[in-house]
Amino acid sequence: MSELTARGTELSVLVQRCVRLSRRNVDALLTSLLLPVILMLIFVYLFGGAIDTGGAYVTYVVPGVLLLCAGFGAAGTAMSVTTDLGNGLVERLRTMDVAGTAILGGHVVASVVRNLVSTVLVLGVAVAIGFRPAVDPLGWLAAAGVLLLFLLAVSWLSAAFGLLARTPEAANGFTFLVMFLPYPSSAFVPVQTMPSWLRGFADHQPVTPVIETLRALLLGTPPGSAPALAAAWCLGILLVSVVLAAVLFRRRIA
Template sequence: MSDLALPRLAAPAAARPATPLTHAVVMVGRCVRLSRRNIDALLTGLMLPIMLMLLFVYLFGGAIDTGTAYVTYVVPGVLLLCAGFGASTTAITVTTDMTNGVIDRFRSLDIGGAAILAGHVAASVVRNLVSISLVFGVAFLIGFRPSATALDWLAVAGTLLLFILAISWISAAVGLLARSPEAAGGFSFFVMFLPYPSSAFVPVDTMPEWIHGFARNQPITPVIETVRGLLLGTPVGASPWRAVAWCVGILAIAIVASGLLFRRRTA
């Protein structure tokens, strides 16, 4: 029987009953395998951020004055765009599970909704870590030269991981709301759009004044400013605290909403 239909939970009769943690580990393995087999989505999530970075650097970078090499300025924004692409796949895979009958099989094995959703989120984190590594690799090849210390790199990793977790859980909630994978795929449009009215690709001050308020106070901007400041060794001000507040708030709301929506869909 395929991984899509039924996870392998076989164990000796004398073994202890499977715990929620065991279920979560099995679901993580299942979702990672499914991600690996979905070649089209995997290649899109891995290659599209790199293509966009090359597009901005080589076609638009010469016309944009950021006070530094444009590749240095744009990498943090591409990293968040990369995380958005990777997380949007989570909405599609969650909706697919909810509509193909596999959830009933999981429930017959006494696998809870928390384990199922955690598997999808963990797979999103793995996809994003691979994609972010590729973006960094290509960025170094085309001239990205950060001045971050070891502690700065750890802070960058923590900030990106927190953001990935938050957007992955909100994607899972969207997947529970959507009634078809196609509808869930629409979430990728929102995720792709949100970094543009921020400081991801151009300074906020260069935008029309009527958009300054939104660009400065949406969740993407403080995360980008935090990552950029840490990588370049420039002052970050209150951006880290704002970034953490946004991510923790989104994460808490998304986890609660996912639990409620899963119970409603499976009632």
């Protein structure tokens, strides 16, 4: 068996393990799946009538809720990595010459799978309450690509947070930043309605261009410079997170 094939097999086995663990942790799974839906319903039915976005509020808010899904899924990734480090599983796997990339990659891929399921659920509920995307198959493919790139970036970032933390509770706290970022952005209200000091942050943080790109692709509106900014932010976060995770992993198992 070649080295590449062996590493691929390791990754596949560890992804399956992480997915099974997610299915067994029913409370956490239901939270990651249902909380974004509940938040979307709260914003649409409690606050949507008071927010003027120039159209149906559900149409405006869905892209932001999709990124909230990524934040909730990321918290689970960080906690899982920290738990595996704390219970000795990583050390046992390393004695069998399992690569660190496979160990962390299993958590990352499982996180992406969980988030994709949550995304489908959110879109289904959104369509049921009035969301009507104006997008062709190519647009759907592009939107899926943007969302997948963002999911990979935040999942690897969360894996790095999990390596930094010493307890699952601390890992969950580290990921609060990821879950918080959609709020001071264009996810729920137009940026121009914010105070000037907050508007500057909202315009220049990674979540806003990703949301604007998804919104443009799903609604068939001009995206402007948002796709280039979204790709730059996601690729930058992904690169830094992978390198940081590799360095931290070597230090934790040294």
